[in-house]
Amino acid sequence: MTAHTRLSRLSRTLLAAGLAMLASLPAVAQEEGRFDIRSAYTSLNDGVYFLNARVEYRLSEAALAALESGVALTLELQIEVSRRRRFFTDPEVATLRQRYQLQFHALSQRYVVRNRNSGEQASFSTLYAALNAAGRVIDLPIIDAALLESDDRYDVHLRAVLDVRDIPGPLRLLAFWVDDWRLASEWYTWPLRP
Structure with a gap:
């Protein structure tokens, strides 16, 4: 040989x-790492449909390491309202993105969750508490009932994703190629009812 x-x-x-x-x-x-929609429903109040949901966020090791190194992560809820039709694809009636920024401040040893849509923010001593707060959606307005036809039936679709578009350049490139960064729940669908 x-x-x-x-x-x-x-x-x-x-x-x-x-x-x-x-x-x-x-x-x-x-x-x-895994994102799961645990429960979701809508309620009608004063002519507006509101979303209530419970999302479980579990970060992957790569996302957690980046967070603890000072990289802000964006958690995004993707909400779609579609008209239910028999023979054609369901057209989207409304699309909404609810975004939360999760940061770790090393000096104070605190996790900060900021609602990027409203600017509200809260500080937490543990990652669990921060992710729990971001995963609790209470009375989020999603669509005005006047925009819906009374004879049609509609569905609401909800999904949670880790949005890697806001991650700094070199890390973003890696995030697009490594499965550890592709965190997204399955679509959770239910009928829109008053």
């Missing part, structure tokens, strides 16, 4: 081991 053959065999073995490790990474990352 020549040195070239041994090197070639070793290279193939190392390549196979490396590929096996890479293949296992997304599965591990998805177990670590």
Whole structure:
């Protein structure tokens, strides 16, 4: 056996081991970080539909490390109201994005959640409390009832995502390619009722 053959065999073995490790990474990352819509409903009050929801945010190790290194993360709720139709795709009647910025302040050892739509912010001593507050949606106005046809039926769709567009440049590029940064819940759908 020549040195070239041994090197070639070793290279193939190392390549196979490396590929096996890479293949296992997304599965591990998805177990670590996850967003789930636990519950959601709408209520009609004074001619406006309001959203109430409970979202569970679990950050991946990569997102958590970035947060604790001073990178602000944006948690986005994507809300869509669509008309239900039989034979065609459901047209969107309204689309709303509710965005929260999550930051860790190392000096004070506090987590700050800022509603990017309203500017309101709150400070928390633990990450759990901060994520819990961001995941509690109470009476968020989503659509005026006057914009809906009374004879039609509508659905509300809700999804939570980690928006990587606001992450600093080099890290953003990495976030687009690494599954550990692709945190999004499944779409949660229910009928819009008064």
